[in-house]
Amino acid sequence: MDKQDPLKKLSDYLALDMDLCNRVITDRMQSSVELVSKLASHLIVAGGKRLRPLLTLAAARLCGYDPEKDVSPRHVRLAACIEFLHTATLLHDDVVDESELRRGSASANVAFGNSASVLVGDFLFSRAFQIMTEDGSLDVMRIISQASATIAEGEILQMTTQNDLSTSIARYYEVIHGKTAALFAASCRVGAVVAERPSREELALECYGLNLGMAFQLVDDALDYSANQKQLGKTVGDDFREGKITYPILVAYAQATEKEKAFWQRVIEQEEQNKEDLASALELIHHYKALEATLNEAKKFALKACQALECFPTSTLKSLLEEIANYTVYRHF
Template sequence: MSADVVPIPRKRPSLEPMLSLTASGMNSVNQVILGRMQSEIPLIPRLAGHLISGGGKRLRPMLTLAGAELVGYNGTRHHKLAAAVEFIHTATLLHDDVVDGSELRRGKAAANIIFGNPATVLVGDFLFSRAFELMTEDGSLRVLKILSHASAVIAEGEVSQLTAQRQIETSEERYLHIIGAKTAALFAAASRISAVVAECSEEQEQALDEFGRNLGVAFQLVDDAIDYDSEASEMGKDRGDDFREGKMTLPVILAHARGDEEERKFWKAAIIGHRTSDDDLAHAIALINKHNAVEDTRERARHFAQRAIDAISIFPDCKARSAMAEAAHFAVARGY
């Protein structure tokens, strides 16, 4: 009698291939970031450095570098542009933490808690300005158009999210539109500009845009699932932040839609801010688990991640394409 066949466990997706692929380029990008966040006003590098050195994945600038590897670009223009992408992202984080009143960012006290709201907003403005300096130094109007448009779309997405806050009737369609703007737009632009500097075809540009856009949606879906799924020590933020802020993220939208009348009454009271205690959060998580809303949110994330991977299938199989595909799998498998 033959022995039972033991299935080989699937390797957990990792960001390591992407980190390895972009390591050399990221050293150059980090030098640009360090140089351009300096100022005669000491508070600016102190506050900017607090967030920039705070352990973020730097996924957005890595997308620019990985895209350049994928299309065979051998120049250096993308280093400054990747730094501009990171400055745009960091500026939006600083502004977000002020808007949300966040106390933690990547496991550390948020900049607004240490330095105050006015300084945090103004340093965010400084970083936006540095980003636009880097774009204009590159000299490509097309790159400038792509990144400046993304910046405008991000701002629109943040305003749209603000107006949807504490609105229980927010639909899944509107939610996807919001995260497509506030998160996915920069992922798409970061990916696309590498094809622009390499003077690729419109088809290749569009493929990288689609990769970044779908990856960005998947990434945000998982972020929103994690708020009801992981411990704060993993996330680097307080568990239940989205709940207490009345944010209509997909786990809540699904649980509300699937709930009975009593459950919907609870969600309405919670989202408008009348049920925000630890016990209320525990009840919200129980309802979300009851209706499988976290797993269904992750399943939608897997769908968008696969769309990202499919988008770059037009390129030859290579180390860069493999690393980018694994980064997409990592984005939806992560717990932080």
């Protein structure tokens, strides 16, 4: 299987919906304040995989939503809402992490400064909630607002575990559930809501999105120690330099000798790093097969994502969503 094929196939399958969604995004990111539109377009127009809005569109279609009954299709507007929410978190994250690259280009905080990035992130959050309010569904507002709060909690929890090698696997999973999986879950669930499907289908799609998001973040954490910068679109080794506690680090540290534990404590907990330390960390991660262990965990979540779709009849779209779950584990960016 072409490992990039499933995402392209899903994009092609939903091309008309995604084109409408991109028009909503372009229209709603405009502002009378020039810097707002300029900075927002820097990140949004740059593209990215658009996976989260694609999931909203796919979930709605899987549940039989008929856009012809709405003058302004709800699934399209809510997909744009999800993308605004996601983009806002990226702007804030890059400031917190002092990132220099995003999607292969200079991050917004580097191009425009931290203050502008934070404030435009706030603008995009506001736009997302405007779209939600216009939709008028209390269920949609509940799902997305809860996801927004959970994302913030996840980022804060990550900050509290940073540089702390005593962090448990369970706590690490709490972090990635909050910072990544919660929005995947919400993206999928609102698709069932707009289709007015039974709660069983809502929960099934939420479960699919949650497990897909967990797998996605596990692979992201592995890629920080395995991909090249051009593939990844951001600086390789950022997690290491920032002292983030991720699955590969936890696996390698758990098996380390006393001497190796002292190394990890110096570079992660004491933040004393030199230019050779990343290479040393990579050696230990490969020695203890920490990346393989991380991908094996991702596979378990991908399998759970596929199993969550069993209540839906066989269809092209269902097959594409299953392929997306499996593709997530083998992607290179």
